[in-house]
Amino acid sequence: MTPDSLGWWGIPLAILGGLLRGSVPFLFVSLGECLTEKSGKINLGLEGSLLLGAVTGYALSYHSGSAWIGVIGAGGAGLALGAIHAWLVQQRRVNDISVGIAMMIFGGGLANYLGKPYIQPTAPQLPALHWGDWSDLPAVQSALRVSPLLLIGIAIAFTMQWFFRATRWGLIIRAVGESPTAAKAMGFSVGRTQTACIMVGAGLAGIAGAYLSLYFPGSWNENISSGQGLLAVALVIFARWNPRQCLYAALLFGGTQGLGPALQSVGVEGYYYVFNAMPYLLTLVIMVVTCSPVRSSVGAPASLGQSRPDA
Amino acid sequence: MPSPPRFPLSRRHMIRGLLAAGAFGATSQFWTACSSDSTADPEATEPTAAAATDEPLVIGILYVGPKDDYGWNQAHAEGAAGIMSLPGIKVVEEANVPETAAAAETMRSMIVQDGATVLFPTSFGYFDPHILALAEEFPEVQFLHCGTLFEEGKHPNNVGSYFGFIDEAYYVAGIAAAHASKTGQTGFVMAKPIPRIVRTLNSWMLGAQSVNPEATTQLIVTGEWSDPVKEAEAVNSMADQGIDVITCNVDNAKVVMETAEKRGIFCSGNGVNQAAVAPKGYLTGAEWDWTGVYTSYATMIQAGKTLMNGGIPHLFLGGLSDNFVKLSPYGAPVSEAAKAEAEQAKAGLIDGSLVVYTGEMKDNTGATVIPAGTEYKPGNPELEKMDWLVEGVIGEITG
The missing domain is CATH 3.40.50.2300 (Response regulator)
Structure with a gap:
């Protein structure tokens, strides 16, 4: 063991580092899905928005030299895909789950197609806040390198919580999600509210993609998301459609991602498939613990996933 | 339903059917990309190159990931690009083929639809059971698997392995x-x-x-x-x-x-x-340096050598000395x-x-x-x- 080595202290540090590094995509996608589902629509296609955001962010950062332009562009790409989804699900008798699957494949395929020339080049990366510079240990310095996007995400989570609880617009979105007919009777446009929510939600997923390609792991290739966008959509269910709980769930999933490699690095060698399956195992456990015999999903907006009926 | 449908097949049924068909097609071909590259022009091929047959030699190549992954698959795709320009050769490729029954289906369609007589499935997990099963079914097709898994006497005669140290x-x-x-x-x-x-x-x-x-x-x-x-x-x-x-x-x-x-x-x-x-x-x-390897194979096959007639060794291996790596x-x-x-x-x-x-x-x-x-x-x-x-x-x- 050298002075640089941390031994078992590496485990909590890896969890902390993994949590700070790996939770951002989960956070943005689950907040986006939370907003979408609060308005009564489901967007399973956020994985597609994430991938398209990742490649758009990487390409714009590469060509413009500024990673922040990439992030904005990625958000824009997400908005555009969200607009398509929103328009399609506003049609009569259109099922939003099917459209979501189509959008996921469309977004992913488009990203892979557009991303071919960007696999090899290296784009400028997002800057990090160095919160660990008080320490002499490079490991601590590295673990406490925090992306500004994490702080923005945390701010969005709390703002969204307050927005749903205490603002007029938040109340309109909730009304649309709970009972579209009542909202309509009160004079609110159901279609316009849902369109706005779907687009902003997909825009957040696009930013999550930019985080993947411009910060951590910080590279574009076709396997960059490894299904994180899909997992984050499921996260919303066990966060009970609550933005603050989305934050906790995202931190939990981010933290478990670093666990498998970290345990191997200190000598817990076998069972790495089990450790790598930790996030999924955790999902199952939480689902079993929180399931209710009375109502299948507590907290779900009442009109969630209902397609627009015949006029 | 608010009103009974006027036709036995309502628009809802049609849309549902179309969506189901679309979703099935999309999921069964999930994230796959298919491309066919051919530079062989039958008019331009020299008679010597196509002496064995008038048809171009169709070679099918399967990759487990994208062709430009900056690693394993890209190294193979670069090798494949090296033989596309050879006369009398047509290369069909498919990227992102998982090591599942999808690999068997891709190989089968390359054989049946594209007329491939030589296949290079380049990922480890394609071998058992997919290559072994298809090799029994198509004894005239040569399956050259990138790996070292071939064992004499145990595996079909039309299967071979190639790998670099x-x-x-x-x-x-x-x-x-x-x-x-x-x-x-x-x-x-x-x-x-x-x-x-x-x-x-x-x-x-x-x-x-x-x-x-x-x-x-x-x-x-x-x-x-x-x-x-x-x-x-x-x-x-x-x-x-x-x-x-x-x-x-x-x-x-x-x-x-x-x-x-x-x-x-x-x-x-x-x-x-x-x-x-x-x-x-x-x-x-x-x-990796696969161009030389694929070129050697193509030359041997065009000269009429096969795994089955013993002209091509079942294990084709090399290291730094043979420019495999x-x-x-x-x-x-x-x-x-x-x-x-x-x-x-x-x-x-x-x-x-x-x-x-x-x-x-x-x-x-x-x-x-x-x-x-x-x-x-x-x-x-x-x-x-x-x-x-x-x-x-x-x-x-x-x-």
């Missing part, structure tokens, strides 16, 4: 790594612990130990051919443990190289030259002394005077794996079964 390049890279490392600790990010990949790890370790007998290698297995987040976390946690040189054997080494560079440690590449993504820390790398140019951090020692080892591997696997050799549990006085030259079947980690490797692969 890339572990020779890892041995040389290990020498450069041990020279660069200050802590004597190196790290290895591994996709899946299969024999041919375990062998690259052991050769890397032995190369490093030839310089510094105290050197160690930490192993981290990700379990996936490509999983960027886990690969990056693996590099981060190894850097936290004081490891200062990292190499890997995953499909796309770019993330490993970039993360090592960000952490300010050295790295050694895999598959293709990745020096561009880690200009400060890139030492060297073990690269090569090393990336040495990076700036590699000292002159390290270069001299690495080049000396490379020369020894090429002329056969240096044999890496020489007894007595112990594994990392202390058991003797190669008895004293025995040496396994490259190509020895014992090396193809490697399921042990050499002394100095910190890790376990029984999983």
Whole structure:
């Protein structure tokens, strides 16, 4: 063991580092899905928005030299895909789950197609806040390198919580999600509210993609998301459609991602498939613990996933 | 329903049917991309090249990932691009073919629809059961699998294996790594612990130990051919443990190289030259060179040789000496002394005077794996079964 080595202290540090590094995509996608589902629509296609955001962010950062332009562009790409989804699900008798699957494949395929020339080049990366510079240990310095996007995400989570609880617009979105007919009777446009929510939600997923390609792991290739966008959509269910709980769930999933490699690095060698399956195992456990015999999903907006009926 | 439908098939039924068909088609071909490249022009082919048959020779190639992954699949795609321009040859390719029944379906459609008579399925997991099953079904088609799994007498006669001893390049890279490392600790990010990949790890370790007998290698297995987040976390946690040189054997080494560079440690590449993504820390790398291999096969087949008539060997193997593999140019951090020692080892591997696997050799549990006085030259079947980690490797692969 050298002075640089941390031994078992590496485990909590890896969890902390993994949590700070790996939770951002989960956070943005689950907040986006939370907003979408609060308005009564489901967007399973956020994985597609994430991938398209990742490649758009990487390409714009590469060509413009500024990673922040990439992030904005990625958000824009997400908005555009969200607009398509929103328009399609506003049609009569259109099922939003099917459209979501189509959008996921469309977004992913488009990203892979557009991303071919960007696999090899290296784009400028997002800057990090160095919160660990008080320490002499490079490991601590590295673990406490925090992306500004994490702080923005945390701010969005709390703002969204307050927005749903205490603002007029938040109340309109909730009304649309709970009972579209009542909202309509009160004079609110159901279609316009849902369109706005779907687009902003997909825009957040696009930013999550930019985080993947411009910060951590910080590279574009076709396997960059490894299904994180899909997992984050499921996260919303066990966060009970609550933005603050989305934050906790995202931190939990981010933290478990670093666990498998970290345990191997200190000598817990076998069972790495089990450790790598930790996030999924955790999902199952939480689902079993929180399931209710009375109502299948507590907290779900009442009109969630209902397609627009015949006029 | 608010009102009874006027026609037996309502619009809802039609849309539902279309969506179901679309979803089925999309999921069964999930993330796959298919392309067909042909440069063979029947008018332009010289009569000598097409002497055996008027039809072009159709070669099908399957990749497990994208063709430009900056690693394993890209190295094969570059090799395939090398034979597309040869006269009388038509190449059909499919990327992102998973190691499941999808591989069998892709091969079947290449044979039945495209008329392929030679297939190069380039991923390890295609072999058993998919290639073996199809080889029985299509005895006239030659299945050339990238790997070393073919066994005489056990497998169909129309199946062959080809592979390069890339572990020779890892041995040389290990020498450069041990020279660069200050802590004597190196790290290895591994996709899946299969024999041919375990062998690259052991050769890397032995190369490093030839310089510094105290050197160690930490192993981290990700379990996936490509999983960027886990690969990056693996590099981060190894850097936290004081490891200062990292190499890997995953499909796309770019993330490993970039993360090592960000952490300010050295790295050694895999598959293709990745020096561009880690200009400060890139030492060297073990690269594939498949163009020569595919060209040799194409020439043999066009000359009428086949696996079945014995014209083509069932195992086609080579290392540094046969140009199956090569090393990336040495990076700036590699000292002159390290270069001299690495080049000396490379020369020894090429002329056969240096044999890496020489007894007595112990594994990392202390058991003797190669008895004293025995040496396994490259190509020895014992090396193809490697399921042990050499002394100095910190890790376990029984999983």
